[in-house]
Amino acid sequence: MAGDIDYLEPQGMAAPGGHYSHAVRAGAFVFLYPDNCRSPPMVRGLLTRTFRPRCVRHWPISRRRLEAANSAVDKLIHVRVYVTDINDWPVFDKLYSEWIGAVRPARAVVPVPTLHYGFRVEIEAVAGVVQ
Amino acid sequence: MAGDIDYLEPQGMAAPGGHYSHAVRAGAFVFLYPDNCRSPPMVRGLLTRTFRPRCVRHWPISRRRLEAANSAVDKLIHVRVYVTDINDWPVFDKLYSEWIGAVRPARAVVPVPTLHYGFRVEIEAVAGVVQ
Amino acid sequence: MAGDIDYLEPQGMAAPGGHYSHAVRAGAFVFLYPDNCRSPPMVRGLLTRTFRPRCVRHWPISRRRLEAANSAVDKLIHVRVYVTDINDWPVFDKLYSEWIGAVRPARAVVPVPTLHYGFRVEIEAVAGVVQ
Numbered sequence: 001m002a003g004d005i006d007y008l009e010p011q012g013m014a015a016p017g018g019h020y021s022h023a024v025r026a027g028a029f030v031f032l033y034p035d036n037c038r039s040p041p042m043v044r045g046l047l048t049r050t051f052r053p054r055c056v057r058h059w060p061i062s063r064r065r066l067e068a069a070n071s072a073v074d075k076l077i078h079v080r081v082y083v084t085d086i087n088d089w090p091v092f093d094k095l096y097s098e099w100i101g102a103v104r105p106a107r108a109v110v111p112v113p114t115l116h117y118g119f120r121v122e123i124e125a126v127a128g129v130v131q
Numbered sequence: 132m133a134g135d136i137d138y139l140e141p142q143g144m145a146a147p148g149g150h151y152s153h154a155v156r157a158g159a160f161v162f163l164y165p166d167n168c169r170s171p172p173m174v175r176g177l178l179t180r181t182f183r184p185r186c187v188r189h190w191p192i193s194r195r196r197l198e199a200a201n202s203a204v205d206k207l208i209h210v211r212v213y214v215t216d217i218n219d220w221p222v223f224d225k226l227y228s229e230w231i232g233a234v235r236p237a238r239a240v241v242p243v244p245t246l247h248y249g250f251r252v253e254i255e256a257v258a259g260v261v262q
Numbered sequence: 263m264a265g266d267i268d269y270l271e272p273q274g275m276a277a278p279g280g281h282y283s284h285a286v287r288a289g290a291f292v293f294l295y296p297d298n299c300r301s302p303p304m305v306r307g308l309l310t311r312t313f314r315p316r317c318v319r320h321w322p323i324s325r326r327r328l329e330a331a332n333s334a335v336d337k338l339i340h341v342r343v344y345v346t347d348i349n350d351w352p353v354f355d356k357l358y359s360e361w362i363g364a365v366r367p368a369r370a371v372v373p374v375p376t377l378h379y380g381f382r383v384e385i386e387a388v389a390g391v392v393q
Contacts, residue, residue, distance in 0.1 A: 022368075024339050024368040033370050078164065113244045
């Protein structure tokens with residue numbers, strides 16, 4: 001490994017709700033995972049009733065999470081998006097593009113039958129470390 | 132990062148149908164994602180009615196995509212295969228082995244309730260860069 | 263690539279049940295995937311009827327798999343857990359924490375409608391190479 005593995009607990013984030021780290025740095029990569037709904041969501045657009053309000057409210061927090069992990073939005077390499085309704089794809093794509101701006105990570109949208117806590121969208125990501 | 136992050140738009144591919152890149156190079160890795168059905172599928176065996184015809188027709192395109200991203204089939208590290216019917220596993224495995232040849236990337240087959248545009252199979256991949 | 267891509271077939275493991283490798287090393291990373299149920303499960307807690315007995319029985323095998331791939335449990339970077347019933351989350355999290363100990367890789371829990379061979383849990387992982 002070009003550098004060790006660091007299990008990160010970014011400052012200002014609530015403790016993980018299970019046995020995991022909010023982010024892990026391995027070499028020049030950072031692996032970022034959604035935490036549970038009791039703590040500020042990272043790169044997660046989630047909603048229970050209406051899609052837009054929850055996305056708009058929660059996505060900006062992910063910038064802070066990325067920065068706390070020594071990364072940044074423009075270092076995102078790929079994102080994997082879990083959706084409970086593939087019909088949310090167009091509105092998700094629009095909100096996502098507004099949030100992320102000019103950066104275009106590779107992206108997979110994966111339909112799932114349900115998500116924890118009734119979320120409708122979860123996003124996990126791999127990003128590069130800011131040099 | 133051993134090298135920057137490059138958001139790739141391989142020549143000869145249709146523009147992405149959403150806010151994403153067809154492929155992203157990060158250091159010595161390339162992250163490859165299925166694009167939508169309006170553009171030539173990459174490493175994606177997809178079908179609407181019959182499994183075999185669509186797999187056979189579309190998979191060879193992925194070689195071109197890999198090469199356009201400065202990678203190759205024999206540089207594939209792992210693939211993640213989303214299937215809407217786990218009973219497709221045996222025929223998928225057979226078609227996949229015919230397509231990929233002697234190379235044996237790590238592989239996860241993930242059942243999903245549905246896929247965008249009615250696809251029955253989607254494949255995402257991480258590959259190495261050709262030196 | 264800092265080092266070549268190695269398609270690993272760790273000693274003492276049954277041959278893969280499909281066209282894939284048990285583990286692939288790429289640079290300083292190892293990509294580990296569940297094999298099928300005819301061979302010893304790797305990092306896979308699987309069960310057909312009762313959750314706990316199968317998890318307890320199978321997870322220790324993954325240590326051997328990791329070591330055979332020149333990695334180790336404390337080199338795990340992230341795991342992706344597929345579950346057929348999100349209500350298994352609390353018991354899974356407890357068993358997982360007992361198994362993995364102090365290490366806290368990033369982790370995504372992904373609900374799926376079903377898994378091959380009637381499994382209720384599958385785990386795939388990315389780990390670092392032991393130097």
